[in-house]
Structure formats: structure tokens, C-alpha cells
Amino acid sequence: MTGRPTLTVSTDDPTPPYEQLRRQLSDLIEYGVLGPGERLPPLRQLASDLGLAVGTVARAYRELEVAGLIISRRGGGTRVAVNPRRASEEVLHERAAIFVRDARLLGADDEEIKSAVTRALGR
Amino acid sequence: MTGRPTLTVSTDDPTPPYEQLRRQLSDLIEYGVLGPGERLPPLRQLASDLGLAVGTVARAYRELEVAGLIISRRGGGTRVAVNPRRASEEVLHERAAIFVRDARLLGADDEEIKSAVTRALGR
DNA sequence: CAAGTTGTCTCAAGTAATTGACACAAAGGC
């Protein structure tokens, strides 16, 4: 499976396009599908492929750059950061937040959530 | 775990609040946490709990009603539909769409996707 | 060095979502 990742944007999804893009690229980097130094499509190409304005794609890239996942340079294109800081704490905290949100959605209180984790830890 | 589900809306998430709400309620119904006939919070209460305008919560409810998941009646409140049509085809197609989207994001082409499913089927 | 590529920035216009307030209609509770 050597094909390049296919990014998509759905107009049915009320999530703003720049955010849909940001999430997909963030996932690709987190899972290592896009490795350090790997090149991302040029703004204009990705924009035309997805039917978006350049500024919209630029916003997704900008937010990923602020997060330290990619690096953009004029004329040099955009590449995955050498060491996209994400493997450790950031992802852990994000996952913890998602877990707590989901648990609360299910109706669990703080005690139940903590004890469920303790149990999953195997005591 | 008898607590009531805790719905949340994040202002950090660019996803519009009405959509965040719609997804959470849809999930709760799909997973059966909210059973048929069960009452949802009144518009004004949920709106004030989440710091939203009544119209925003109303939009989430309206979309869920159009989808056949809940039923709203003036003065009677809003309840989970007797038979929220969702268990069968709709969920299946949604999951298939998500799988295909994820697979393409990973760089798989149509053939690879189909053969991966065949393989997962145990031949 | 010259030309092309690519990211950055600005701008005005249009669309979508949210808010807060209000009025109204239908159902439930006493």
C-alpha cells in the first residue's frame, strides 16, 4: 500500500473545512503515515484538488505549524517536522480528555471513572 | 452507573455547538444509553446548562427529529423515538463510509480496500 | 542570474451559526 494519502472534505459535515483538513493531517502524522521531513502538497494544489480556497488550506497548515507538527517555508514547501512533538504527553492528555468526556456522556461520575481506570490497569 | 448522561460543548472545538450536541445525543441513542421513550432535557434547561441559546439546542433536537431518533411535542417535551431507526442499515452505511474514508486517508486504493475487507471476513 | 514555485498577507463580499429577546401554540399539572 504505497499510495499517497487521500485527503477529503465533506460539505455535509458542519465542521469547517479547515478543521476537517487539520484533523486528517494531524492523524496522518500521529500514526506515522506521514514521516518526518515528508512533503505535504503545495497549498494551491491541495486547494484545487479539494475545491477549497487557498486561504482555507493555508489556515489548516498554519494551525499544524503552530502545533509543531509541520514546518512551512516560502518557496520550499511544507514538510512534516523532524520531530513532531506529539508522541508523548500531548497525545496522552488528549486521549485522557476524550476518555473522560465519553465516560461522562455515558453517565459515569468521577469516582466511577477513576475506579474503571484502576480496574483496567489490572489493579 | 445510574447517573444521567453529561452533555458537553467545547468552545475550543470549531465544530458548531448544535452539531456537537447532535452527535452526542445520536451516540447515546445508538448505544442505547437513552432508551425508547426516555425523556430528554427541556430546551431551556439544556441551553442554560450548556451556556447556549435556546435556538441552538432546538436546532440539534430538530435535526435528530428529522432523522427519526427523537420526537418533540409542544408542552410534552422531547423523547427518544419508540423505535429509533438506526440499528440496521443506516449505522452500517455510516460505518462503511467511515471505514472507506479512513482507508483512503491511509493511502489505500479501492482494490486494497475491498481485499482487506474480504480478508477480514475470514475469506 | 532568471523564471517558476510556494507560502504569506490583505481585502471586500457572501454565507452560516449564534445570540437574546419576544411571542405563540400545544400539552401537562393542579
Added chain:
DNA sequence: GCCTTTGTGTCAATTACTTGAGACAACTTG
């Protein structure tokens, strides 16, 4: 029957997002 609750609808104002175009700066390629 009356009052309260609750969903529905409208409205104007505000904010966020997107678009399309254009200009510019920095890097790459030949």
C-alpha cells in the same frame, strides 16, 4: 378551567468561516 411547562417561530445584530483575487517574499530549479 387555569397556570405552567415546553417546543416553535421570528427578528436583528454579531461573529466566524469561506471565497476569489491580487500582490509580495523567499526558496528552488535550470
